[in-house]
Amino acid sequence: MLVALDIDGTLLSYDQELSQEVQDAVGDLRAQGHHVVLASGRSVVAMTGVAEVLGIDRGWVVASNGAVTVRLDPGAADGYVVEEVVTFDPGPALRLLHEHLPDARYAVEEVGVGFRVTEAFPEGELGGTLRVVPFDELWTHEVTRVVVRAPESTSADFHELVEHLGLDDVTYAVGWTAWMDLAPLGVTKATALEQVRRALHVQPHRTVAIGDGHNDVEMLEWAARGVAMGHADAAVQAAADEVTGSIADDGAAAVLRSLVTAR
Structure with a gap:
């Protein structure tokens, strides 16, 4: 599977805490051979620390709401290689x-x-x-x-x-x-994730995404199983296939654990 995860409000609490349950579930998913892809509005330099805490040192990261896609590589100078950058005249x-x-x-x-x-x-x-x-x-x-x-x-x-x-x-x-x-124009987390999916040769029906914000709507619609966090507003929840618990309830952990047991 390709499992796309928003960071703030999904994995990280408002106090910037990451639960041990989420860390363990991510580790178990990766141990089973699944691709865990962090997809955030954050810049890539603000995502590498989260990836490190999760034990992700290889694989793909979608940053800047889809405008920047990198491959984590511990052998690279910055710990990653930039694969695609989409720009515009601001x-x-x-x-x-x-x-x-x-x-x-x-x-x-x-x-x-x-x-x-x-x-x-x-x-x-x-x-x-x-x-x-x-x-x-x-x-x-x-x-x-x-x-x-x-x-x-x-x-x-x-x-x-x-x-x-x-x-x-x-x-x-x-x-x-x-x-x-x-x-x-036209760049979202979903457009970048679709390119990652093709590069990894993951079938469309083997995609999962979890998010809580308006910048996650396209990603939730793109995934075969799009999951909105319980605290997300109505528009975000409407874009998802299901709704899990809130960040206070560690809702992402429950979804990740279901993927581990489902294999």
Whole structure:
């Protein structure tokens, strides 16, 4: 099987804790020969530590909501090899957004390094090295991901703004209340996972995915068995085939254990 796992709110609690049950189940799945693929909105540099805790030192990782795909390789200089990077010109979207959200914090990803940011983000929200630059230096070249952080905005505000501005040349995902990601048009966790599935020669009916956020919807629809976490909102749960317990109940562990016993 190919088992795709979101990280934050699915494997990791809001306190950034990873249960022993999840760690053991992931280890058992891999011991049986299954492919456990971490798929997150995080940058790759913010995912390698989670992979290490899970004991995953080889295999595929989907980062930046599908814009970056890497293969873990302990022999590589950074512990991974970049297999695919999908980029876009962030300038038009950034300029439009800035007109309506002038006080928001903006960031663009630098793959394998960190982010260029307009001002410091709260510690732990973005992985890697953060480099503060003037706003107009965010679009000096194409990027994989744009992050917009506007604490005064709600999820509904973000959705309404995107529709109003007509940002139809990017893919967007609204995270928690103050957060929105922009990615290249048509790029999601699902598009990257489909390429990984083909590379691993896993049959479509042998795919499983677990997630809790709006950026997981396409992934849950893509998987033969898409599982939403119990705390996910109605739209995410509607995209899934089933719903497990919440992060507080360690819901992902129950699903992973069922895969171990099912073989």
